[in-house]
Amino acid sequence: MPDVSYGTSPRQSGNESSAENRCTDAVCINASRIYDSCGSKDCLSNLTVYFTPCNQTVINNASSVKICKASVITAELSVEPVAFHRGYYAVDVTFFFDISLEAYSCGCSIPSKVNGLAVYGKRAVLYGSEASTRSFSSDECVMCAEKNTSCTYSAFLPKATVQISEPMALSAKLVKGCVPPLPCVPIPECVITYFGDDFACSGTASVNATIGIFTITQLERNVQIMIPSYDFCIPRKECKPTSDDPCEVFSKVEFPNESFFPPNARAEEKEKYNFECSCNG
Template sequence: MPDVSYGSEQMPLNDDRTPDSGCDAICIDADRIYDSCGAKDCLSDLPLMFTESEQALVENACSVRINRANVITSTVEVEPVAFHRGFYSVDMTFYFSVNCDVYSSNGALPTTVNGLAVYGKRVVLYGSDGSVKSFSSDKPVKCEKNDRDCSCSSANSVPKATVQISSPMALSAKLVNCKPCSSMPCKPIPHCVCDYFCGELVPCKKKQIAVTIGIFTITRLQRNVQIMIPSYDFCVPRKECCVKTDDPCEVFSKIEFPTDSFFPRKSEECEKHDNPFECGREEE
């Protein structure tokens, strides 16, 4: 059976090198970013959830202080936006581990506790249209339940959403009266998050800790496409790997002689530098 020509005007791959460019045009399979956005969010008064033993410490606390916060994980969901073809909503839920010092009385030594803070946000981005189904030999086929057509999860046509988040900035923490309606999230907490705290998270009774943290995020929608790019050469290593040695004298022989330590710089040489610490003196 003869091959069907689907791209008669496609550029040849082997005859695109020119004397001036010195490169070939090659076709690669990559994720193209169709839309992206960045955000700087100050998440104020996020309630913390604790295990039963640590929640008892919070109930008897008189003051708290925040130490640090980090991201445990995040869930990302993509859904088409009705009546806006090519646009998709990206729903993100972030799970933070927040470390705080709890003081039971004035002058008492603090007790460190770790709590869970949950924050969700939604953005709308353009992700183009796609109606093809892609299958790959390196991905197992998993069919969704309760679907009459057995639509496979690896064959959907929505774009892939990727979220990047910086390390959270721990800004403040305070003791507030318990609000049971806001202490537990609406969505079920992932099992990996519960395992992170080594115990079941319980709602507050009288007191709870509310924290404020700052985050920077980048959200993007991308699709798998085939594109042509210029190729100059293969990435061949240009240097030889150094072999480690256990001989301390050989290691010492590779250290340069510290000339500046024996012959300090002149004052006029220090003035040439914008950074005063380069000459071994601090700025008064």
């Protein structure tokens, strides 16, 4: 590895041509290639919110609710081939949301904060190509095939991943009546641990929440590809130690001018909201 001083960049000698500077080496790497992907914008309306017995008591005595925040706890994915469409796979995703609410009871101006679980599932059909080989690695646990069974198709399935933005908490409403049954999908143990208790199966009121999400679902496989290689990623600067003096750290913070002097609208915003005033008289 060449010895490069921190804070400097490699210098080229004057007799080196620009063509030589652009020369690269071709290297083979093992990478995860995305074969297909899709994005979606979903408004999830009237999601039933499930509560622990303690929080369900608060909902039973509430006269109204207000949604405060929604966040993703976890998601479960499964992939299965689509019949009669070689290379295509159905990706089933189940999201588990934490819905934060404020519950208002009759004659009380201070709301009670409660959290509940909302579950939503969706399916996407994507192209994931085909493969008929199994891969083994020295840094992975040994996986043995079951005896007296045909070759498991799951060994050849592509890998599914999903990305989701922070949900937008839109609305929530209180519904008087029996609590709907829990979803048919099994609730992961980590979700039960997250809320600290099992969920109530009965009650005199329930909550329906509406949230908005943005997701990207994709199918990928490990492939060997050839890429150009320029050089190793050598650090160009030194990691300087930070000071323990809080005043010294504060002295490096720039003065927040925008907090004292709010900026004017940008030019593109002025054009976007350039309404004409048609005044008569």
